Amino acid sequence: MSATHPGYYIPHDTRWPIMGSIGLFALLGGFAMLLNGSSSAPVVMIIGTLILVVMIIGWFGTVIKESESGFYNDQVDISFRHGMIWFIFSEVLFFAAFFGALFYARIYSVPWLGGEGSVGATTGPLLWPGFEGIWPTNGPAEIGGAFGTIPAVGIPLLNTIILITSGATVTLAHWALKKNQRKPLCWWLLATVLLGLVFLYFQGVEFAHAYNDLNLTLESGIYGSTFFMLTGFHGLHVTIGAIMLLVMLLRAMRGHFTPERHFAFEAAAWYWHFVDVVWIGLFIFVYWF
Amino acid sequence: MSANQAHAHAADSIAEHDHHGPPPGLLRWVFTTNHKDIGTLYLWFALIMFFVGGALALGIRAELFKPGLQLLDPHLFNQFTTMHALIMIFGAVMPAFVGFANWLVPMMIGAPDMALPRMNNWSFWILPFAFTLLLATFFMPGGAPAGGWTMYPPLVLQGGSNVAFLIFAVHMMGISSIMGAINVIVTILNMRAPGMTLLRMPLFVWSWLITAFLLIAAMPVLAGAVTMLLTDKFFGTSFFNAAGGGDPVMFQHIFWFFGHPEVYIMILPAFGIISQIIPTFSRKPLFGYESMVYATASIAFISFIVWAHHMFTVGMPLTGELFFMYTTMLIAVPTGVKVFNWMATMWRGSMTFETPMLWAIAFVVLFTIGGFSGLMLAITPVDFQYHDTYFVVAHFHYVLVTGAVFAIIAGAYYWLPKWTGHNYDETLGKWHFWLSTISVNVLFFPQHFLGLAGMPRRIPDYALQFADWNMVSSVGAFVFGFSQLLFVYIVVQTIRGGKKATDQVWEGAEGLEWTLASPAPYHTFEQPPSIKEDSAHPGTPLPAH
Amino acid sequence: MMKGIVSSAFAGRSAGAIGAAFALLSCRDAFAAWSDLNLPVGVTPLSRIVYDLHMLILWICVVIGIVVFGIMFISILRHRKSLGAKAAQFHHSTFAEIAWTAIPVVILVAMAIPSTQTLIEMEDTSRADMTVKVTGYQWKWKYEFIEDDLTIHSSLAPSSREAIYEDPSRVENYLLEVDNPIVFPTGKKVRLLLTADDVIHAWWVPAFGQKKDAIPGYINEIWVQVDEPGVYRGQCAELCGRDHGFMPIVVEAMPPEEYEAWVADRKAAQAEQKALAEREWEKPELMALGKDIHLTSCAACHQADGTGIEGAFPSIRASEIATGELRAHIDVVMQGRVGTAMRSFASQLDDVELAAVLTYQRNALGNATGDIVQPAMVSAVRDQMRRIEEGG
Numbered sequence A: 001m002s003a004t005h006p007g008y009y010i011p012h013d014t015r016w017p018i019m020g021s022i023g024l025f026a027l028l029g030g031f032a033m034l035l036n037g038s039s040s041a042p043v044v045m046i047i048g049t050l051i052l053v054v055m056i057i058g059w060f061g062t063v064i065k066e067s068e069s070g071f072y073n074d075q076v077d078i079s080f081r082h083g084m085i086w087f088i089f090s091e092v093l094f095f096a097a098f099f100g101a102l103f104y105a106r107i108y109s110v111p112w113l114g115g116e117g118s119v120g121a122t123t124g125p126l127l128w129p130g131f132e133g134i135w136p137t138n139g140p141a142e143i144g145g146a147f148g149t150i151p152a153v154g155i156p157l158l159n160t161i162i163l164i165t166s167g168a169t170v171t172l173a174h175w176a177l178k179k180n181q182r183k184p185l186c187w188w189l190l191a192t193v194l195l196g197l198v199f200l201y202f203q204g205v206e207f208a209h210a211y212n213d214l215n216l217t218l219e220s221g222i223y224g225s226t227f228f229m230l231t232g233f234h235g236l237h238v239t240i241g242a243i244m245l246l247v248m249l250l251r252a253m254r255g256h257f258t259p260e261r262h263f264a265f266e267a268a269a270w271y272w273h274f275v276d277v278v279w280i281g282l283f284i285f286v287y288w289f
Numbered sequence B: 001m002s003a004n005q006a007h008a009h010a011a012d013s014i015a016e017h018d019h020h021g022p023p024p025g026l027l028r029w030v031f032t033t034n035h036k037d038i039g040t041l042y043l044w045f046a047l048i049m050f051f052v053g054g055a056l057a058l059g060i061r062a063e064l065f066k067p068g069l070q071l072l073d074p075h076l077f078n079q080f081t082t083m084h085a086l087i088m089i090f091g092a093v094m095p096a097f098v099g100f101a102n103w104l105v106p107m108m109i110g111a112p113d114m115a116l117p118r119m120n121n122w123s124f125w126i127l128p129f130a131f132t133l134l135l136a137t138f139f140m141p142g143g144a145p146a147g148g149w150t151m152y153p154p155l156v157l158q159g160g161s162n163v164a165f166l167i168f169a170v171h172m173m174g175i176s177s178i179m180g181a182i183n184v185i186v187t188i189l190n191m192r193a194p195g196m197t198l199l200r201m202p203l204f205v206w207s208w209l210i211t212a213f214l215l216i217a218a219m220p221v222l223a224g225a226v227t228m229l230l231t232d233k234f235f236g237t238s239f240f241n242a243a244g245g246g247d248p249v250m251f252q253h254i255f256w257f258f259g260h261p262e263v264y265i266m267i268l269p270a271f272g273i274i275s276q277i278i279p280t281f282s283r284k285p286l287f288g289y290e291s292m293v294y295a296t297a298s299i300a301f302i303s304f305i306v307w308a309h310h311m312f313t314v315g316m317p318l319t320g321e322l323f324f325m326y327t328t329m330l331i332a333v334p335t336g337v338k339v340f341n342w343m344a345t346m347w348r349g350s351m352t353f354e355t356p357m358l359w360a361i362a363f364v365v366l367f368t369i370g371g372f373s374g375l376m377l378a379i380t381p382v383d384f385q386y387h388d389t390y391f392v393v394a395h396f397h398y399v400l401v402t403g404a405v406f407a408i409i410a411g412a413y414y415w416l417p418k419w420t421g422h423n424y425d426e427t428l429g430k431w432h433f434w435l436s437t438i439s440v441n442v443l444f445f446p447q448h449f450l451g452l453a454g455m456p457r458r459i460p461d462y463a464l465q466f467a468d469w470n471m472v473s474s475v476g477a478f479v480f481g482f483s484q485l486l487f488v489y490i491v492v493q494t495i496r497g498g499k500k501a502t503d504q505v506w507e508g509a510e511g512l513e514w515t516l517a518s519p520a521p522y523h524t525f526e527q528p529p530s531i532k533e534d535s536a537h538p539g540t541p542l543p544a545h
Numbered sequence C: 001m002m003k004g005i006v007s008s009a010f011a012g013r014s015a016g017a018i019g020a021a022f023a024l025l026s027c028r029d030a031f032a033a034w035s036d037l038n039l040p041v042g043v044t045p046l047s048r049i050v051y052d053l054h055m056l057i058l059w060i061c062v063v064i065g066i067v068v069f070g071i072m073f074i075s076i077l078r079h080r081k082s083l084g085a086k087a088a089q090f091h092h093s094t095f096a097e098i099a100w101t102a103i104p105v106v107i108l109v110a111m112a113i114p115s116t117q118t119l120i121e122m123e124d125t126s127r128a129d130m131t132v133k134v135t136g137y138q139w140k141w142k143y144e145f146i147e148d149d150l151t152i153h154s155s156l157a158p159s160s161r162e163a164i165y166e167d168p169s170r171v172e173n174y175l176l177e178v179d180n181p182i183v184f185p186t187g188k189k190v191r192l193l194l195t196a197d198d199v200i201h202a203w204w205v206p207a208f209g210q211k212k213d214a215i216p217g218y219i220n221e222i223w224v225q226v227d228e229p230g231v232y233r234g235q236c237a238e239l240c241g242r243d244h245g246f247m248p249i250v251v252e253a254m255p256p257e258e259y260e261a262w263v264a265d266r267k268a269a270q271a272e273q274k275a276l277a278e279r280e281w282e283k284p285e286l287m288a289l290g291k292d293i294h295l296t297s298c299a300a301c302h303q304a305d306g307t308g309i310e311g312a313f314p315s316i317r318a319s320e321i322a323t324g325e326l327r328a329h330i331d332v333v334m335q336g337r338v339g340t341a342m343r344s345f346a347s348q349l350d351d352v353e354l355a356a357v358l359t360y361q362r363n364a365l366g367n368a369t370g371d372i373v374q375p376a377m378v379s380a381v382r383d384q385m386r387r388i389e390e391g392g
């Protein structure tokens, strides 16, 4: 179905962005108030969140309506595609900051504190005598106390398999969509969402285990910091991805998408693959080595 | 011009709208998706922020006018320095360039608007809220952030209530920048009129394409860095705490991985503007169009592997220091290519010196001076002496004020007739130029001497041997600052009336935007023009019909 | 050189307040000596090499600048429309473009070679004659002469501090004077180990040609070999909070024999100080000393009158801690409060000084508890702290 709408569709007047700004303002401003111990902060945050939710639903709703009414020609479709690709690229760089912190700590700061290298030669023996500088560590002051780590073989491996499988199921859903087979499309999508939820469930179990049994917390020095920031932000992205796929499932059930035009579906799938790839990085560098 | 004709398909759209002009009322500005409206919003926002940041700078210069403390408590002084920089960078210079991109990129490549107009609105409207968060800290107990715009821990974490607000404000600015950059990239890659090949695009468009890439790669890293600050302060992590196995210097690495590309984010669009102006007033094609493109791309690439030149004194291993020294020096080569190309464009031209050209020439000279001091800073063993002195302050104000800001002003004069339909007052424009150019050198040149003689930066008070030049510098600052009021006057005057501008405005101006009416109609290029290029004028595409 | 110009530059200044023109005129002595506008040559082997390197690059840049700006100004003067210039239409030249890529590369390589050599030399801290560990605090420096087992605390001299809000022009070495200068022997390679206790500071004496950050939890090394006796001044060079601008460094370079004498002298004084800690102190003595300590160590945050800065630094006046239970007061000051700017002063102040400042805060600044804190009490707490540390 090529363009039913000649020319590039330019919406006129939109109220969603300003709502988004106000919502973001209230949410983040409220969070800052919360961190400063203000008692009215939760209310502000809730209001902000509600505004944001309404905004997201409204904004995407409008876009879906426009899309289904055939307003978007191929060029608009390409704009969306490029937009999504660059958005994912920015997300990659966001994770890169935390991976960078992990690598820096492991390659430089921890060995230095343990007395290695030109920087460590005096730092180690003079300031932190007795500290070995071996990963995993919570630092010379043993912040947070002794802790255990989570072996790669176990939940992490299981979760790796789950996520890779979900990457496959979302691809199967895509193939089904391209062949205009509704039923398999919905089933494969459902499977993907469920795999995502199972992943999150296991992640939750793992976090609970870390906190309750291993004394491994966000406060366990640099190991705990990098571990929970990376896995935590990844988990957040899995959640977002799962919600996106869920919306796609609902839309597919309503008969949205055609074999030729289903950008939203593809965007969600790309996002899911991105989340997948980040996980593999996590599995290798956080759990395995 | 026929590009602004209404089209038959208006009835297809969901929203009721008028193809001829903007809807009336103030809410127009809040709800607009029009790239010209949004460009205007960005530019006004930037101008206001320039004055807020400038007022803080004048506070700094007033305190430094003579030795002893007269006006600002040292803690407040540090807040001024920090907020001055944050506001100038994220509130003035970056939004100004995004404003230019919004106005010009669609007109230059023959697109009907930006690719993602709703998101375009959002990119802008996040900014006022982000700066509300940031500026509100001035009124909180403990005051505004005072740890420098570089936000180094552990110092920044000693801030009171402001820390969380600072971090979330930075997050919001980041979201805004990323969305703005995505829009620019997608517009350029997807919205070009038929025949507008990449190597026919005006240089301004090229520099923004590359800048947008830098933004998308750099801003998320900053977001990550400040997020780690947040968790270190409030959630017990140890990223920047040696006792827990972290390292305060790690923050600096992550910050500057963003921070250095950031400074090129602030100069590449400036290069783009200058590359439009110089050919126009030389009446001669831009020299070395393709090498300009490659040079810009090389600068962008190298900018990701030089970051630690801001941290030569942190005690990196020798190999690291050498690596970053060499890569930093290398940037002089592509930047030199640009300077030489501008020089060659002027050579044997037929030059006139209207206000935009004056600013552009001043840009080339003064930016190059700033580049030279940058190169001196790149030499690690000597940077040990220069680092954290006023020599650095002089360097970056030459590249930022006489670089980025001068280019913004040059561009504003250059396109003002196209935007407003009126010619500005040339005499006043020249007054503005000469007042600014002389005073800005009185302001910043002596800071080289201060730095070399040993005056550290970020100090509210100084030893007596630095008194003379500080006084000179402060006098320059006030003259420069107040000269900018003249600019506001000229802009307002031009908007409200004046001689009607022709479509081409400047005799030597070439490119699509000059084929449109002045002022440019609310909607342009709804039917894409088809493009050919005059082979004698690279980078100045024209409609084929 | 920097230190010489202070007085002369100052004499010629007074008229400068009126405006740019006057200010420029009054700088005539600054114009008189080019060296005042430039990097100091310095007094160490390294600083001289660095100076030469600086001049080399500076001149290269000046020459390139003259060529580039010269060509531009020739076109501006000659190729103007008003003179009837017709625009040429050339828009590239492969030869020129290759040339102006290649030539800068060659120039840069020529700069990189001596720079690399210098850097390697600067980073070589081996074979040092003596070692000094330098610790930065908000806002003072601690120097530990490792071999000589001598510790010195050095902060902004009261003469400067008192003048900040008054008339600095009468103070000699305004903001560049400390209460306890340190001494380096001339001709000896001194290795400095730099670290910090709270935030990042940077140790810099321009005449030595070295600057390095002092980072909490890490140690950086530099070396200094002063050839000429004299007094050399510098400042903290990394933003470290409110009093970053008031954290000077003063190093006197003396021949080795005099250095030895200085060490012996300081150690004797410290032994005397120690003896003082054992005796009972009178209240007026404590109050007088306490006032000094409060001004040099605490006033930057809590202010000279003890009222603090709202939202950032609590008031000592009528503070629950400073008027309540003594032990809590001692603990805050000796152990600090983790995660705030209030850090432990146990390692920065000795028992007498701590006792004095505590007594002062409890009986001045609007407080009147009547408590007298004796050095012996502080010493007891110190022992206790040490035992806990060893036990834990």
Ligand code: HEA
Pocket: B150, B263, B264, B266, B267, B309, B310, B311, B328, B329, B331, B332, B333, B335, B336, B337, B339, B367, B368, B369, B370, B371, B372, B373, B374, B375, B377, B378, B379, B383, B386, B387, B388, B392, B395, B396, B399, B400, B403, B404, C061, C064, C068, C104, C105, C107, C108
């Ligand atoms: C627009 C912003 C901008 C730009 C374009 C630049 C450009 C450059 N900067 Fe600058 N810089 C800043 C903004 C910018 N900088 C800021 C804000 C800071 C301080 C941040 C802070 O600490 O707060 C800083 C600090 C800074 C430092 C750290 C100093 C310190 O803290 O100790 C260094 C060190 O290497 C440096 C180097 C350079 C170099 C080599 C260039 C080069 O790109 C310059 C290249 C240009 C030329 C060299 C001139 C033209 C070339 C020729 C004519 C060719 C022939 C020339 C030769 C062969 C010599 N800069």
Ligand code: HEA
Pocket: B050, B051, B053, B054, B055, B057, B058, B060, B061, B081, B082, B084, B085, B086, B088, B089, B093, B147, B148, B149, B150, B393, B397, B400, B401, B404, B405, B443, B457, B458, B459, B460, B477, B480, B481, B482, B483, B484, B485
């Ligand atoms: C784009 C960026 C940018 C711009 C445009 C400027 C512009 C100026 N800067 Fe800024 N500056 C920085 C970026 C910038 N600066 C950065 C990054 C730092 C480092 C911060 C840090 O260390 O963390 C810095 C630091 C800095 C310092 C060092 C402070 C210190 O180390 O303690 C100084 C001191 O002179 C200074 C001065 C000025 C002046 C006088 C201007 C002038 O160009 C400003 C021109 C003035 C105006 C435009 C004012 C106009 C206002 C009026 C005329 C009236 C006012 C109205 C009312 C009061 C109602 N700046």
Ligand code: CUA
Pocket: C136, C137, C139, C200, C201, C202, C236, C237, C238, C239, C240, C241, C243, C244, C245, C247
């Ligand atoms: Cu210590 Cu600045």
Ligand SMILES: [Cu+2]
Pocket: B259, B260, B263, B307, B309, B310
């Ligand atoms: Cu840089």
